[in-house]
Amino acid sequence: MGKNDCIVVGGGIIGMATARELALRGLRVSLFDKGKLGMESSWAAGGILSPMRPWSENPGSFELSHQGKACYAGFISELKQQTGIDPEYYCSGLLMISQDDVGKTLQWAKNHEILFDEEYKNYPVNMRIPAKSIFLAEIAQVRVPRLLKALHASLLDLQVNIFENAELADLDNTQNNTQGILQSVTISGKKHYADNFIITAGAWTEKLLKKNDAQIEIEPVLGQMLCLKFPEQRFEMMVLDGGHYFIPRKDGHILIGSTMEHVGFNKETSETAKNELMAWARELWPDISEAKFIKHWSGLRPATENGKPYIGQLENYDNVYINAGHFRKGILQAPVCARMISEMIC
Known part of the structure; x- marks a missing residue:
């Protein structure tokens, strides 16, 4: 396998949606997960497409939820048309x-x-x-296992390289690296190279980035x-x-x-x-x-402590991004946050 345009680390709903959005923009993408795609927090979610207590939500997170709600019907329609899988999205109230x-x-x-x-x-x-x-x-709902199945099928259709049971060991920082530019990551003992890296590891994100002194608290x-x-x-x-x-x-x-x-x-x-x-x-x-x-x-x-997810560049890196910390709103916010990260890259 040659060099990737993007490597996405973490294969829950956020990572899958991010990898899909990048692939739709014509980039060569590889998606890695330490287990099976979508089988952690995402699979466990109920699929209520609304914050639980919107009046107390962080304003930044509320705006993401608002945008997510506005684009969800289109997101589901595209997935259903592409894959033939119905995630059972509907406004039940x-x-x-x-x-x-x-x-x-x-x-x-x-x-x-x-x-x-x-x-x-x-x-x-x-x-x-x-x-x-x-x-x-x-207020709508979606059947999350079917949504994850549709996303998986979409990624395969878009020729995203999927690696399961592949755990990130480290961001490879060497003296030969250009300042602020990550060259590769080591996953399951093997180096993988890319122009851009996106960490979408949910509750495990802080653990993964601890060695890099990242100011991330999840x-x-x-x-x-x-x-x-x-x-x-x-x-x-x-x-x-x-x-x-x-x-x-x-x-x-x-x-x-x-x-x-x-x-x-x-x-x-x-x-x-x-x-x-x-x-x-x-x-x-x-x-x-x-x-x-x-x-x-x-x-x-x-x-996260303030209720807002981390979306943007990792401190001290020009080509490493984070899309994590969505708490109970990952299913709802996934499409809009995937688009935001993709727009930062291309």
Whole structure:
């Protein structure tokens, strides 16, 4: 393999979208991941295409979310046309029911001219929805495993070189290098050369760049989720209650999420978390007990202190870029952040 125009390190939704955008611009791209593409935080995501509490979001991150929402339908349409894979993107709407958040949601919706409904009743009769709730009809969802499958197929179609189970060891700094220009990276014991390098390693980004004294602070935050299944879809809208939520799928699957745990890089699931999520779900909607239990999983969200992701050049390098730290908004922000990084390069 000859020299790349770009090497992308980290194959989650951010890395895959970035590699795709660069390839669409005609660049020769290689994408590396220490495991399988999309199988860390991205695969664990629920696919709500909105910030959880938009009124408290960092303004810079909010703008990325706003732009992401605006371009998402087109992003999905292009992927579907290119690959034939349907990521099941649609506007199911979201019902905000936390009594601590309803007033803030209402004010936020009014301030940003977001459609809202304070009288929404299209939910199961025995779902215990508080009288004071807000329905946001324009919030969409996407089925993340199918989105990742479509992105993978798109990358292959665009002839992106994909290397799985390939872990970055170091940025190769030698005395012969031009000041500020990285020549190569060592991955799984082999040097790989490129004109540009993009680090999209999510919660692992700080670890990867620690040797280079990069001023990057990204903390892993564990989220655990459950999947259950009914024979058919019981309701359409997503339900958000503080940090907990229902995400119903068209085929009867329903996701229940999620926890927020500061446990380092420990990804183990726990019965305590499972019981917590099921207790919340049964209290809100007793019928959930009729559903078949399918799966319990977890992922490490990449959190930054100020809530804004790192997007731009790595300090002291002219050709190394970072696109990481999107926390719970990586699925939503991926297309716009991929475009931003690509515009810095070409």
